[in-house]
Amino acid sequence: MWSGASMMLSRFTIPRVFSTDLCGTEGLFANKTLEITNDVLASYKNQGGFDLLGRSIDQIRSSKQVSAAMTTCQDLNLDGLVIVGGVTSNSDAAQLAETLVQKNCKTKVVGVPVSLNGDLKNQFVETTVGFDTVCKVNSQLISNVCLDAISAGKYYYFVRLMGRKASHVALECALQSHPNMLIMGEEVALSKLTLMEVINKICDGVQARAELGKHHGVLLIPEGLIESIPEMYALIQEISILHNNNVPVTEIPTQLSPWAAALFQFLPPFIRRELLLHQESDNSAQLSQIDTEQLLAHLVEAEMIKRTKEGRYKGKKFSSVCHFFGYQARGSLPSNFDCDYAYVLGHISLHMIAAGLTGYMATVANLKDPVHKWRCAAAPLTAMMSVRRHLRGPGAIPIGKPAIHPSPIDLKGKAYELLREKASSFLLDDFYRTPGGIQFEGPGSDAKPITLTIEDQDYMGDIEMLKLYLDKVKTIVKPGCSRDTLKAAISSMISVTHVLTVMSHPLNAELPLYHFN
Amino acid sequence: MWSGASMMLSRFTIPRVFSTDLCGTEGLFANKTLEITNDVLASYKNQGGFDLLGRSIDQIRSSKQVSAAMTTCQDLNLDGLVIVGGVTSNSDAAQLAETLVQKNCKTKVVGVPVSLNGDLKNQFVETTVGFDTVCKVNSQLISNVCLDAISAGKYYYFVRLMGRKASHVALECALQSHPNMLIMGEEVALSKLTLMEVINKICDGVQARAELGKHHGVLLIPEGLIESIPEMYALIQEISILHNNNVPVTEIPTQLSPWAAALFQFLPPFIRRELLLHQESDNSAQLSQIDTEQLLAHLVEAEMIKRTKEGRYKGKKFSSVCHFFGYQARGSLPSNFDCDYAYVLGHISLHMIAAGLTGYMATVANLKDPVHKWRCAAAPLTAMMSVRRHLRGPGAIPIGKPAIHPSPIDLKGKAYELLREKASSFLLDDFYRTPGGIQFEGPGSDAKPITLTIEDQDYMGDIEMLKLYLDKVKTIVKPGCSRDTLKAAISSMISVTHVLTVMSHPLNAELPLYHFN
CATH class of the missing domain: 1.20.58 (Methane Monooxygenase Hydroxylase; Chain G, domain 1)
Structure with a gap:
């Protein structure tokens, strides 16, 4: 067993030399290359960012893209191509691997699980590189606003977190920082809560706190929440279909079904505008562009005013501050755990290519144990893939392509159970926890994601x-x-x-x- | 010389018991008390937040407030009252001290310089407690978005920073993280740049970068910038006067002078709404509520479209993401430097009260040196105060009360000189620096503010x-x-x-x- 920790270099604060402009996957299609020598890598090791190879479209999917990638592999006579990413990139990796085999191209395709969302998680993959770092930075900021909230005693912070459809980031951050409330998409979807039921749930929390004399609080909202609310999901899907049929943005509102149109008109203008924005590479709405936290704060305020008028709420005026903790947690100096994990995965990838494997993902099991107990493996990408028939709105288009799907939070799992146990204490007791910034030495520097350490994987x-x-x-x-x-x-x-x-x-x-x- | 470092406790991540609700200054007026024992303090030492004593109106100014504070001091037979805060709180402390002496109240009033803004800075005060921590957390986040910007290669991040009128936080953060641009309020005020001149300056930067093939960047904006732009300042002052004359918010736009009204109408609706918001305790506009970063991004985008149409700009479409790094940097676990500094100031305060001083501030000189070279003193608050006649808009109301005024950035100082030297490299070379999160042990844990270490104080x-x-x-x-x-x-x-x-x-x-x- 090879230990990543032993290769850890100390962190640099000297600036790296940014001279490459390789444009990610578009650079791959265009055969832009860089030989990664020790010198080139020196100022990137144990650092954040994707700027060494760049990011562009994050897709190798269309037949044009796949054949461009293959041409580059053949021109360079590559033994292997390592694709680093989450569920969509690794789905693409599987497809590319299959194509290259069919076309007798010798290049082996290997996937590495890297994604801040934490939703690439299955029997082989315990967590992704980057998840720990992003959760730690976000938890640091959440605990800061918790202390700011309790200091001022007059605001509710509505904090939206990145993480796409699943709520892994939000769950991990809640366990690290103990905010007052967390509205998880998976819970809302399971209970089929409507938007107004979600709002009432939050308002009941605000009211319970006001009865204890507390007029501040912190609420976490995963960005995927908006899609988990049934009527919002239906609306988003209708808009998505109209988008795919190339209906101009200005005409979309007029072509919605009557009930979707009614919901659309009910929403505040800034949310309407955001719902019409263009879509991401996997055809989902641009979740990071929808200010769900502002929508909820807006509706909660209206409901609290209503309750005040009806005499049901007697506390101070509800007042909110909204935050989106997204971009500022990316590109961070990675945690020691993420560095170790990434080193080990890189090492496995080399062995996989040397062994002639293609269409496999580098994986490490027992991550919660010390590095010498980690178990390295290569898992077939197809074993993580499945075919789903999505009913995307009333148009009902079946989508039949195999893909790695984002894993939702396991509502029977230990992490969720722990959160449920603590939920009422979190809501009422201001049991805030301050993990601080990511530490590279001393106490806390070897902390791993809480969800990882308590799950039995x-x-x-x-x-x-x-x-x-x-x-x-x-x-x-x-x-x-x-x-x-x-x-x-x-x-x-x-x-x-x-x-x-x-x-x-x-x-x-x-x-x-x-x-x- | 007593060393703060020796008393440093290790940081806790166990939650503290939040049971106090003392409401800050309002609690002082109402004689709400808490005996601070070692047990009470145990879970607050070396932690962030103001929740032990709470925050409310942050004022001891009106004669009603001053006499309520005095009554409490007399009822409790207090030897001393330690007031912790920035320029306004310490101005209040001076006034209270004078009143207590006049009224033969034995309580001594002592000020301690604590403020994230860094604008309480003079011959006696080198920096305030909290400034180092806030700058480090913000610099961490700025460096994260720098790496995110260069990874994606397609966004400009417009990041607004807290810090009130002066740009100390923005300058320190720029020196720590090396963003592409920093628009300092003091520079704009000195050169009397108009809003469109500021926009053109930014657009020229965007254009110069585009010529090098760079379509991303990070721009820092101090929240005080908006007041430093002459025509915006005049508009804000007119609104402020109308506010003070109790003109209803809805009628303010109609009562502006013709040129202020013209500027007001030119601004996007979200900025107009924010300018009309109520004001802070020191009668300045609520700077933290004005989305200057969005205003600039909005106008820069319009100007880049104009330049594209006129054929002057040939780069890719300009695209921006806006951030306000404010609340999430407050309440952070403090840096080792801030802990040491606060311990020493607390110790000095005790000696000051024991020595019978009133109307003085605890100060420490030589902060850039190791703790054993720090020099403790008590400086008279009046020596930091001056009387200014503000022309607040066309109404020209002279304000004649002595006060400690926020110190602007010294444009002849070494810190600013360093920034100017590096400005062109920062703009074009993507010389980003990643300080990471605040470290409590190991490398970087003893870092002090860069501006502090290079100034000759x-x-x-x-x-x-x-x-x-x-x-x-x-x-x-x-x-x-x-x-x-x-x-x-x-x-x-x-x-x-x-x-x-x-x-x-x-x-x-x-x-x-x-x-x-």
């Missing part, structure tokens, strides 16, 4: 445990055992095999997992 | 040096020296004394400086 360990049970069966049912025992064992195993066959996806049955230990 | 040292020169004169002109030498010495000293008498303010001639060394 030892996949490889579980496989070992299964092997132990299978061996135990062999030991019990060996020549000399009774006929009844043998019969019972066969009957049980037939049933187990049957259940597992049904449960297993045909796609991932064939591809083995590669271990590097 | 050894006031006490200079006084010692002066004494040396005076002694030298005595040594030269002793019995036995020639008549001519004596005559020359007397004549020189008469002239020196005369000049100094004229230069010295009558107010601070009487009060001596107290040293604790």
Whole structure:
């Protein structure tokens, strides 16, 4: 086992030399190259940002893009291409790998799980590089506004966090900083809460706090929340379909279904404008451009005024300050954990290409343990992929392409359970926690994401445990055992095999997992 | 000399018990008290936030407020009252001290320089507690968006920073993080730049970068910038006067002078609305509520479109993301420097009260040196005060009350000189610097504000040096020296004394400086 920690360099505060302009995937299509030498890398090691290779369209998807990427691989006679990214980039990596195999191109395609959203998470991938850093920076800022809120005693902070559809960033930040409320998209979607039900839930919290004499608070809102509210989701999908049909933005409001149009008109003008904005590379709405926190603050204020008039609320006037903690957490100096994790993944990628694997992702299990207990592997990308039929609005277009889908928060998981246990204390007790900035030395410098450390994710360990049970069966049912025992064992195993066959996806049955230990 | 560093406790991440609700100055008026024991203080030491004593109106100014404060002091039989704050709180402290002396109240009033703005700065005060922390948190975030900007290569970040009228926070952050541009209020005021001249300056920068193929950048804007633009200042003053005359907000636009009304109509609606908001405790506009960064981004975009149409700009479409880094930097875990500084100031305050001083501020000189070289003193508040006649708009109301005024950036100082030297490199070279989060141990944990370390502020040292020169004169002109030498010495000293008498303010001639060394 190779340890990333031993290669950790101390952080530089000297500026790096920015001379490259490689334009990310567009640079790949255009065969813009840079030989990454130790000298080039020296000022980028253990630093944030994507500026060494640049970012542009973040896609290798259309047949034109795929064939441009292939041409570059062939021209450069590349042994391997390492694609760094989240769910969409790794879906693209799988598709590219397949195409290159079909076209007899020798370049192996390997994916590395890197994304601030934390939504690339499955039986192989425990977390992504960047998630820890982004959550730590955000938690630092959230705890700052918590102390600012309690100092002034008169504002509610509505803080929206990046993280796309899933609420992983918001959940992790809530566990790190203990804000008063967190409205999770997954909870809202499960309970099918309407927009006004969400607003009432927040207002009830504000009211309960006012009864304790508290007129301040901090509320976390994942950016994906807006899509989790059923009627908002339907509206966003209708707009998306009209977009895809090239309806001009100005005409979209007039072509909505009657109920979507009614909701659209109910929303404040700034939200209407934002909903009509162009869409992201994966056809979802530009969540980072929708000021959900302002929408909620606006509606909560209206509801509190209504409750005051009706005599149901007797506290001080509700007053809010809105924040979007997004861009300012990206590009941060990475945490020690993220540096270690990234070093190990890079090392695995090299071994994968040397072993001739293509269409695989570098993975590390047991991340919550010390580095010497980490277990490296290569997992087939197809094993993470599935085909979903989305009903995107009343137009009902089935989308049938295999893809790695963002994993939502597991509402039966330990992290969510912990949050639920604490929710009422968080709401009322101002149990704020101040983690401070990311530390590189001393106490706290080895902290890992809380969600990672409390989730039970030892996949490889579980496989070992299964092997132990299978061996135990062999030991019990060996020549000399009774006929009844043998019969019972066969009957049980037939049933187990049957259940597992049904449960297993045909796609991932064939591809083995590669271990590097 | 007592060293603050030796008392530094390690930082807690365990939540403190928030049970007090003392409401700041309003609590003082209402005689709400808390005995600060070691137990109470345990979870507040070396932490951020003002929640132990709370914040409310931040004023002890009106005769009602002053007499309420005095009643509390008398009821509690207080030996001393320590007032913690910036320019306005310490002006109030001076007034309160004077009143208490007049009324024969035994309570001594002592001020402590604490403010994130850094604008309480004079011959006695090198910096305020909190400035270092706020600048470090902001610089961390600015460097994150710098790396995000260069990674994406397509946005300009317009970042507004707190700090009230002066640009100290913005200057310090620029020296720490090396953004592409900083528009300083003091520069704009000195050159009397109009709003469109400021816009053109930014657009020229955008254009120069585009010629190098760079379509991203980061621009810092101090919140006080808006007041530094002459025509905006005049408009804000007119609105302020109408406010003070109790003109309803809706009628203010109709009562402006013709040219102020014309400017008001030119501004985008969101800025118009913000300008009409209510004012802060010192009668200035609520600078933190004016989205100057959005105003500038809006006007820069319009100007870049104009330049594109006229064929003067040939780069990619200008695109911006706006940020206000304000609240999220307050309440942070303080830097080691701020902890040390605050401990020492607290210690001095105790000695001042024990020595029976009132109307004085605790000060520490030589802060840029190691703690054992720090020099503690008590400086008379009146020595920092002056009387200014403000022409607040065409109404011309002279305001004649002595006050400590915010110090602007010294445009002849070393910090500004350094920025000017680097300005062209910052603009074009993407010389970004990543200081990271505040460190409590290891490299960087002892960093102090850059502006503090490069300014030459050894006031006490200079006084010692002066004494040396005076002694030298005595040594030269002793019995036995020639008549001519004596005559020359007397004549020189008469002239020196005369000049100094004229230069010295009558107010601070009487009060001596107290040293604790």
